[in-house]
Amino acid sequence: MPKIVDHEARRRHIAEAVHRVIHDKGMESVSLREVAAEAGMSMGAVQYYVTTKDQMLLLALERIGIWIGERVAAVAAHQSTPLDVLRTTVLELLPLDEERSYLNRIGLAFQASSVMSENQAAAMRMGYSHLLSFLAEQIRAAQTAGQLAAHLDAGKEASILYAFAQGIVNATLVGHYTPKEVAALLDYHLARLRAG
Amino acid sequence: MPKIVDHEARRRHIAEAVHRVIHDKGMESVSLREVAAEAGMSMGAVQYYVTTKDQMLLLALERIGIWIGERVAAVAAHQSTPLDVLRTTVLELLPLDEERSYLNRIGLAFQASSVMSENQAAAMRMGYSHLLSFLAEQIRAAQTAGQLAAHLDAGKEASILYAFAQGIVNATLVGHYTPKEVAALLDYHLARLRAG
């Protein structure tokens, strides 16, 4: 077996090129040629790892899911209390700086795209399940620790919290809210969940 | 001035064709030809009313805004209390049946699209302003009527409520939530805002 190549690395490289194209020129500009150019490889090379455009987009979407998972795990690890984990996690998912806007632009594009593709829809559902159960778990932990009110329905609160975060994304990217206002909205909402 | 034609009607006709194309085949499938075919007119006729594709999309986005405004006004008119208006308005914006899913699919596509186009972003901001001030107004009225707790920040509550509605859209369209669950989430959230 010659010319041993790390397929995983190549796929990641392609996925990240897709991300950049989506961010810079929009989902409509994603094409095999454009992505190949962005990835610095020939079109044939891209086709070797990804046979169709749909597959390429799915790869990029799955990579986003992995990336989000990693980011959340990373920031959550530095917090001391469940409520801190909760707040920091949601903040990490909001477009409050350039890097998080980057992620959210791509995420928003896939929200629209996933409605038209069952494969992408399935990937989305998996991402929702993971994130929502993580958030619900943190809410329950915060309740046990006496940080959040005991009467809250952790599952519903997680859904509402995450829906809020997702729903504020476009309005923020489009300039209706400033990052400060978004953070204030989050804290306002979290405040009412507090125990006492 | 010969062959007098209702331009407004023609533009609306084109906009609605764009909506159908977005809904049926996705934003990527929107082209002058595709829209012309959907509208049952020649490509040249479409070009007469809309000179560029961007203009066509902007027209379709503005029409969505108008449509939403009309729908909200219509359902709100049949309610007796501010809280009923609030709840019914938000329900009207959620993808709980086929017609509202239709609207939300298109809206979601434009959320992604508006991030890449300043014209569309401006149209979005205007839509947000109108809807959010309407919601905030209803919250204040409900507070005055003693239906909602007086200590609530009406502006922030409106933002959170609408963000929740927007943020639940993709998850619902993709099948993560059932319409019943979404309605239950809304009622769960509204319940905690009640006076008492």
Add this chain to the structure above:
DNA sequence: GCTTTTACCATGCACTCGCATGAGAAAGTG
């Protein structure tokens, strides 16, 4: 009845698209 204005249409152009194909370079094994 001629001109002007409005509305519409068919077609052409340069370009891009997704995807398929076949050739060939690189790297390991016998």
Add this chain to the structure above:
DNA sequence: CACTTTCTCATGCGAGTGCATGGTAAAAGC
């Protein structure tokens, strides 16, 4: 060395893209 396998590339194909152009039919004003 030949040989196989893995990887990469250039190119071609048919179709579709946004947009521009030139022409034409119809109705109103003079």
